[in-house]
Amino acid sequence: MTERIDCDRALAELQDYLRREESPGLTPLIEAHLERCAPCFRHASFERNFLEMLGSRGAGIRCPDTLRQRILDILRRQAP
Amino acid sequence: MAHPATTPTSFEREALPHLDTLYRVALRLTGDDAPAQDLVQDTMLRALRGWGGFRPGSNARAWLVTILRNTFINEYRRRRREPAMVELDDAAPHAIYDAVADADPEGSFFARIVDERVLAAVDALPAEFREVLVLSDMEGMSYAEIAAALAIPLGTLKSRLFRGRRLLQRQLYDHALAMGYISPREVR
Numbered sequence: 001m002t003e004r005i006d007c008d009r010a011l012a013e014l015q016d017y018l019r020r021e022e023s024p025g026l027t028p029l030i031e032a033h034l035e036r037c038a039p040c041f042r043h044a045s046f047e048r049n050f051l052e053m054l055g056s057r058g059a060g061i062r063c064p065d066t067l068r069q070r071i072l073d074i075l076r077r078q079a080p
Numbered sequence: 081m082a083h084p085a086t087t088p089t090s091f092e093r094e095a096l097p098h099l100d101t102l103y104r105v106a107l108r109l110t111g112d113d114a115p116a117q118d119l120v121q122d123t124m125l126r127a128l129r130g131w132g133g134f135r136p137g138s139n140a141r142a143w144l145v146t147i148l149r150n151t152f153i154n155e156y157r158r159r160r161r162e163p164a165m166v167e168l169d170d171a172a173p174h175a176i177y178d179a180v181a182d183a184d185p186e187g188s189f190f191a192r193i194v195d196e197r198v199l200a201a202v203d204a205l206p207a208e209f210r211e212v213l214v215l216s217d218m219e220g221m222s223y224a225e226i227a228a229a230l231a232i233p234l235g236t237l238k239s240r241l242f243r244g245r246r247l248l249q250r251q252l253y254d255h256a257l258a259m260g261y262i263s264p265r266e267v268r
């Protein structure tokens with residue numbers, strides 16, 4: 001493969017790549033860049049940790065049981 | 081007569097599993113428990129009324145989030161005191177990473193910040209950044225789902241996510257500095 005991307009392009013796509021939402025066709029180019037560029041590889045670790053941290057915060061918050069029951073009651077009252 | 085797939089029973093089956101997601105998103109949009117509960121309840125009632133138009137097999141979560149977000153904008157947003165717009169230096173898109181690259185390149189300081197502070201920092205983001213960040217990075221919705229739910233182009237979504245994450249990183253960095261989790265260094 002001869003096509004390459006530079007650091008600016010790799011960093012611009014980094015967060016989307018970590019969310020598996022990078023632009024079509026760029027996956028192998030980003031991966032190849034991260035394999036050969038130590039600074040971008042370290043930057044990727046930082047962004048990965050940030051996104052993983054964010055995904056874990058508040059994830060345990062649940063809809064209160066009282067609200068769930070209230071909604072169920074309303075739905076059942078409205079059912080034919 | 082309604083199609084069997086669009087009876088209230090099927091509504092309950094499709095919609096109720098998403099109550100936790102709807103409540104978490106409502107909490108971040110409204111900023112408080114009481115309006116979040118009202119918003120979720122209003123959303124479910126509207127969804128029930130519109131259930132006949134829902135195509136069985138399509139994405140119920142994205143459909144419900146669309147209703148919740150529209151209800152929030154139309155009826156709840158004016159009640160919330162929105163944070164002031166924050167200026168971002170577009171010339172330094174990776175300023176926070178650059179500031180910690182030597183001392184903490186893995187960003188381990190993020191893990192030391194307690195949940196309440198992280199959620200407060202999310203709540204302090206301007207609405208257009210907060211909603212996309214919550215749906216993408218906290219609820220794990222795909223970009224395509226979010227772009228459809230918010231009726232915005234994919235490029236707009238990516239731009240808002242990038243800017244929202246930068247703002248959040250800066251807020252968390254400032255907090256980590258204040259708490260002594262990391263040492264100060266000039267950040268533009």
